[in-house]
Amino acid sequence: MIDKILRGWDAKGLVRYLMGAGNHNEHTRPTVIAAWQSDPGALQPLRTGPGDFDFDPDSYVQLLEHINETAEAAGLPRRQPKPGEPGHTKHGYVWHCSLSLGAEDGELTFTQWSEIARDVMERTGIAPADDPGGCRWIAVHHGKSKEGNDHIHIAAVLVRQDSGRRFYPKDDFSKTRTIMREWEDRLGLRVTAINDATAAPGTTRGEQEKAKSRAAEGYHGLARGESDAPAKVQLRQVVTETAAVSNGPEEFLAGLRAQGIVVRLRRDEAGRITGYAVADPEDRDRRTGRPIFFGGRKLAPELSWPKLERGWADVATAHSVTDRAEVTARPHQVVESVAGTVRAAAAAVRDRTEPAEHIARNLQPLLSAWARVAEGAQTRGDLTRASWDYDRAGRSPRNAPKTVAGEAANALRASSRQLSMLGVLSGRGKQRDAGLELALAVSMLLLELGAWYEQRHQLHHADAALSSARSIARFGESTNAVAPSARWKGVHVPDLGRARDRAAVRGSTDRPTSPPPWVPRATPRQGPTLR
Numbered sequence: 266m267i268d269k270i271l272r273g274w275d276a277k278g279l280v281r282y283l284m285g286a287g288n289h290n291e292h293t294r295p296t297v298i299a300a301w302q303s304d305p306g307a308l309q310p311l312r313t314g315p316g317d318f319d320f321d322p323d324s325y326v327q328l329l330e331h332i333n334e335t336a337e338a339a340g341l342p343r344r345q346p347k348p349g350e351p352g353h354t355k356h357g358y359v360w361h362c363s364l365s366l367g368a369e370d371g372e373l374t375f376t377q378w379s380e381i382a383r384d385v386m387e388r389t390g391i392a393p394a395d396d397p398g399g400c401r402w403i404a405v406h407h408g409k410s411k412e413g414n415d416h417i418h419i420a421a422v423l424v425r426q427d428s429g430r431r432f433y434p435k436d437d438f439s440k441t442r443t444i445m446r447e448w449e450d451r452l453g454l455r456v457t458a459i460n461d462a463t464a465a466p467g468t469t470r471g472e473q474e475k476a477k478s479r480a481a482e483g484y485h486g487l488a489r490g491e492s493d494a495p496a497k498v499q500l501r502q503v504v505t506e507t508a509a510v511s512n513g514p515e516e517f518l519a520g521l522r523a524q525g526i527v528v529r530l531r532r533d534e535a536g537r538i539t540g541y542a543v544a545d546p547e548d549r550d551r552r553t554g555r556p557i558f559f560g561g562r563k564l565a566p567e568l569s570w571p572k573l574e575r576g577w578a579d580v581a582t583a584h585s586v587t588d589r590a591e592v593t594a595r596p597h598q599v600v601e602s603v604a605g606t607v608r609a610a611a612a613a614v615r616d617r618t619e620p621a622e623h624i625a626r627n628l629q630p631l632l633s634a635w636a637r638v639a640e641g642a643q644t645r646g647d648l649t650r651a652s653w654d655y656d657r658a659g660r661s662p663r664n665a666p667k668t669v670a671g672e673a674a675n676a677l678r679a680s681s682r683q684l685s686m687l688g689v690l691s692g693r694g695k696q697r698d699a700g701l702e703l704a705l706a707v708s709m710l711l712l713e714l715g716a717w718y719e720q721r722h723q724l725h726h727a728d729a730a731l732s733s734a735r736s737i738a739r740f741g742e743s744t745n746a747v748a749p750s751a752r753w754k755g756v757h758v759p760d761l762g763r764a765r766d767r768a769a770v771r772g773s774t775d776r777p778t779s780p781p782p783w784v785p786r787a788t789p790r791q792g793p794t795l796r
Contacts, residue, residue: 266445266454267365270438272357275343276333276422279359283405283418284310284325286318293317293408297328298417299379300403301392308403332401335424339431358431360391360402360421362441368413370454378406378417381448388444389437391421398427446722456722465565465657468495475548484547489524491653496548496557500526501564502653504543508568509630509652510637510685513577514538527556540570567626567660576626596631596680597699600706606673607713611720621717622661623674625726628710629659630681632733635703638684651736658714658729708737 273279282288284295294317297309308328310320336358346353364381366373373381382404386392392399402421409415423432434440449456472495479486480493489506490499503524511517521528521543531540543564544556561568603624610621632655636648711734718727 268441268445269363271361273359274345274357276359277329279420296406298375298406299382301401336422339424339429358423362419365414365416372415389434389440496545506633509633597702597706599676599680603673604710604713611717620671626659627674627677634681634685647739651733655733658726708734
């Protein structure tokens with residue numbers, strides 16, 4: 266079930282839209298199915314004809330007046346005040362929430378939709394059932410959308426009826442997302458992702474257009490970034506990789522500068538670094554000509570300076586191995602053991618220490634280090650793509666408990682450090698088999714992490730892990746052409762998007778101790794372009 270929340274200023278205008286044909290004639294037979302006064306039928310405009318929108322004018326106007334009465338009494342404007350005008354604020358008092366089912370979920374009854382709408386109003390605090398002074402609201406059901414989605418709209422005026430004061434919902438986005446997940450479980454609907462605030466900031470249309478212009482002029486961006494991607498995306502990729510293979514702030518900053526990135530630091534009164542910003546020297550403001558800087562937090566949640574420092578502190582707890590033969594032999598054994606730890610964590614669903622979370626976070630450095638030392642442009646491309654694809658899977662949800670990394674996570678980070686000490690993992694001789702064994706082990710670990718994330722309904726993370734596994738599979742298939750391996754032939758990576766289908770199965774939180782028989786991947790081998 267998908268939810269979307271918007272804020273505005275014109276309650277009457279919103280209700281006219283909901284009771285009308287819509288912007289593209291997408292509405293059919295609008296019906297008020299729930300309301301603040303527990304009698305939605307009394308608010309439904311009388312129908313005077315067979316058409317979907319043949320409403321009696323008097324009862325239609327009465328609905329508009331009822332819903333807007335508290336805002337009118339409070340003297341609130343029906344448009345956003347401009348800067349400098351009285352009452353200027355970016356927060357509109359009209360709350361609009363749309364709730365939609367996927368076409369594959371069928372339809373809900375008016376009673377079910379009404380219960381969902383009341384639950385949302387109750388738990389967001391907008392109109393609790395035992396609070397007669399709560400805000401006024403209505404829920405309107407339309408027929409299915411053009412895509413076949415059953416849905417409702419909730420319109421609320423965020424003004425209390427008893428005091429006339431504006432009401433400001435706290436964390437309404439996250440609360441509504443949680444409510445939707447609970448109703449999915451209750452009604453047996455298709456599972457959708459929870460709101461974990463781990464998505465990296467998107468790029469604007471202007472940033473995308475600038476990237477196209479730079480490419481047309483012959484500049485394709487940073488050497489370790491995705492060719493022709495917007496500067497923000499390339500900086501995120503390079504900073505993520507550099508942080509992953511660094512053991513401390515000095516090494517991290519030196520690594521960024523060595524790649525031509527401009528770094529700006531923020532320090533406190535004692536001279537300690539408290540933040541940083543980075544810029545591609547060729548990405549400049551067209552008006553001032555100065556490089557455009559992005560703070561670490563603006564690139565991704567896990568790239569803020571405090572979080573990077575915590576990651577380097579974890580590095581200090583991981584031991585190092587200097588013997589080259591041991592370095593090339595051990596990583597796949599460590600990864601295989603770690604996969605077993607993730608499998609055990611999935612079985613212990615009530616274990617609050619969540620060792621798999623630390624393992625997921627510490628797999629990113631191993632992927633980055635492996636991509637750095639692999640031999641051959643195509644191989645490095647496949648592994649770099651795997652690291653980029655995995656990015657979100659290594660981020661912790663906003664409300665994740667702060668726990669100490671366990672032995673498995675530390676061993677994984679130590680293996681990353683060992684790989685980064687190599688000049689090249691050549692793929693020839695014994696190292697060829699070592700690379701193939703590592704690819705096999707990492708693929709199995711990614712599948713375990715994907716299943717673990719699905720169990721927790723973190724489907725964006727699950728898709729990221731599976732996408733990374735597909736990139737690793739490209740490396741394994743190319744290596745397999747030279748060094749066939751019966752073990753590798755048994756690894757099949759699921760198609761992206763199937764995570765939600767598997768997660769929708771009800772009635773069991775246990776998982777098999779071996780990967781399910783995934784459908785073989787049929788995508789042609791294609792790595793990213795590195796410049």
